[in-house]
Amino acid sequence: MQLSRIPRALGRALLAWIRGRSYFEVLTAIVSIAVVALLGVIAVVLFIVAEPSIRTFGIGFLGGTVWDPVAGIFGAAPFIYGTLVTSAIALLLGVPISLGIAIFLSELAPPWLRIPLTYVVELLAAVPSVVYGLWGLRVLSNVMRNSVEPAIQSVLGFLPLFQGNPIGTDMFTAGVILAIMIIPTISAVSREALLAVPENQREAALSLGATHWETTRVAVLRYARAGIFGAIVLGLGRAVGETMAVTMTIGNRNAISGSLFSQGQTIASLIASSWAEAATSPVYLGALIEMGLVLMLISLVINIAARLMVGRFIRRGEGAA
C-alpha cells in the first residue's frame, strides 16, 4: 500500500514542478534527463547481452590471456594491455609536441603566422579517423618498416621493447598514428588554456626580470596547468576509444607481447574486427560486449581521475580551468 503511493507522489511532485516552470525549462530538463537515462539503458542492455560471458568467466575474464573463439575461451587481458600500451605511446610522443605547438601559437608566433596555423591545427582535429588509418596503412606503415623501426632497433635493439621483426604493422605504428591523431586535440585545447592566462601574469613575471622562457614556464604554464591537463585527458580519451585507424595499423593479433614491434589488438579494434561473426555464439557475443563494458569502465576511470586531479590543482589556487 505504501509502495503504490510512491509513484503517485512522485508524479504529483513532478507536475507541481512543471507548473512553476516555463516550457523552455521543462524542455531542457527533459533532454538532460534523457541523456542520463540513455547511458543507463545502454549500460543495462550491455550487461544483459554480456551476461553469458560474465557468468561463464566471472572476474577471471579480466585476467584471461587467451582469446580463442574456436574453443570458446575468452580473456580480456591482451586487449586491455594493447589499449594501454598504444595510448601510452600516443601520450609519450604526442603530449610534448602538442605543448610545443600550443606554446608557440599562444606565446611566440607572430600574428601573421598565428592565425593560419591555428586554423590548420584545428582542421587536423576534424579529419575523420579512417583517413588517418588509410594513410597509416599505405604510407606510415612503410616508413616505419623501412626506416624508423630498423633505426630504433639498431640503437635500442638490446631492449626487450624493440625486439622481433619490425614489419611496420604493429603496436608501435598504431601508437604513432594515435599520437598524430591526438596532437590537434591536445594542442588546440591547450592553446585555449594558455590564452586564458591573464596578461598581467606575464607582465608581472617579465617585470621581475624573468626571461621569455621563464615567464612561459612559471607564469603561464603553471597557471594553465588544469586546462592543459584537461586537454591531455581529452586526447587520451580519443586514443583509448579510437577504432578504425588502430584496426588498420596494429596487426590484429590477440596476444600479449613485450615487444612494441609485435602485432597486438586494442579493445576497440577487437570489437570492430570481430563483431560481425560474434552472433554465432551467445558466449562470444557476450565476451565482446563485456569488452565494450571494460572500455566504458576504463574511460570512466580516466575521467574520474582527471576530475580529481583538476580539482586538486584548483583547490591549491594555482590554476584555472
Next chain:
Amino acid sequence: MGAVPEEMEARRPRRGGKTLWIVLGAIVVAGVILGYGVVAGWFSSQPITLTGAGATFPYPLINKWSSVYVNLTGVHVNYQSLGSGAGIAQITQKTVDFAGTDAPLKPSERAAAPGLLHLPETIGAVTATYNLPGIATGLNLTGSVLGDIFLGRVTSWNNASIQALNPSVNLPNNPIVVVHRSDGSGTTFVWTSYLHLENSGWNSSLVGKSINWPVGVGKPGNAAVAGYVIQTSYAIGYVELAYTVQSAMTVAKIKNPANNFVLPSLANTTAAASTATSLPAPGGDWGNVSILNAPGANSYPISSLTYLLVYKELNVLGSSMTQTKAKALVEFIWWAVHDGQTYAPALIYASLPGSIVTLDEVGLRSITFNGQTLHT
C-alpha cells in the same frame, strides 16, 4: 556616441532576417535531399531484392551473377562479403535471405539454425601468395613447410626447408611477414584444415574460421589480405584464387598427394572438383566434407566447395519473406547453379560437376514457403 546604439538597433533585425533566410534555405535544401531519397527509395523498392551475406571467397562470382541476373529478370541480388562467420551469424539470426560460407556448418551451428540447406554453388582454391622482389610465380612449397611458416617456426625466406624445395632459386635472407585473416573466415577454415592435414605440429585446436594465430598480421577479408601482401615485400598470405588472378599476384606451387607441385589454376581446381563424389543430401551433415588433397596428378590440393545456406522452409524468415520473394530466391539459385556456371571459369572458379548440380536441384526442389513447393 549616441549614434552607435541606434545604429546597432537598426542593424539587429536586419541581421536576424538574414539568419532566418539562411535557416529557411538550409531546411529547404535538406527537405529536397530527403524528399529525393524518399521518392527514389519508394520507386527502387518496387522490384524484388534478395539480400545475402557471408564468404568473401565466392564474392567475385556472386557479384557477377548479381549484375547479370538483374538485367535478365529485374531481381536485385545484394550480397555483402563480410566473411563466412558473419554470414552464418546473419542467417542464424534470420536477418538475410541467404548466406555464403566455405566452411560447412559445425554441429553446434546446425543446432542453432535448424532447417538450413547446404547448396554448393562453386569451387575455388586457396593460394599461398607471396611478395618476393625478383621472384616470379611458382615457388615450390609444401603443406608441411607452409605450416611451419604460419606457426612461426620457419622465419626467414632462405630457410633450408624452403631452399631444399627450390634449389635453383636465389632466396633472400629476409624475415617472412605472415599475413592471415582477422575475421571469421571460411578461407581460414579451408587453409587451417589443410595445414592440419599436412603438418603434425598444426594441431586441431588451430583449425577453424578464426583461430589464435601464433604469428602474423591480421587483415579482414580476402581483398585486404591480398592488398597487404601486394604492398609488403617478403610477405606471404593465403587468398582465394580469383583475387590473386585479378591482381596478378605471385602464387606458390603446392605439392599434391601425387607428389607433383601444381599451380592453383582453373584446370587444376577443376581436376580436384571432379573428385567430389558421395556427398550428403543438402539437408544433411556436411561437417566432414572436404576436397582437400584430392587424388589426381594435377589436382590442386587446397581446393574447396563453397556453399549457399538457405532455409528449407522460408517462412521462418518472418514478414520480410513473401511468396514472390521466396520464389525469386529459389529461381535465382537455380539459375546460378545452371546458367550461372558459365561465368565461373572467367573468374577462375571451377564449374560444378554434374553430380553436384543434380544434388543442388534436389535441394532447391525441396524448398518450400508455407509448405508450398517453389520450383518443380
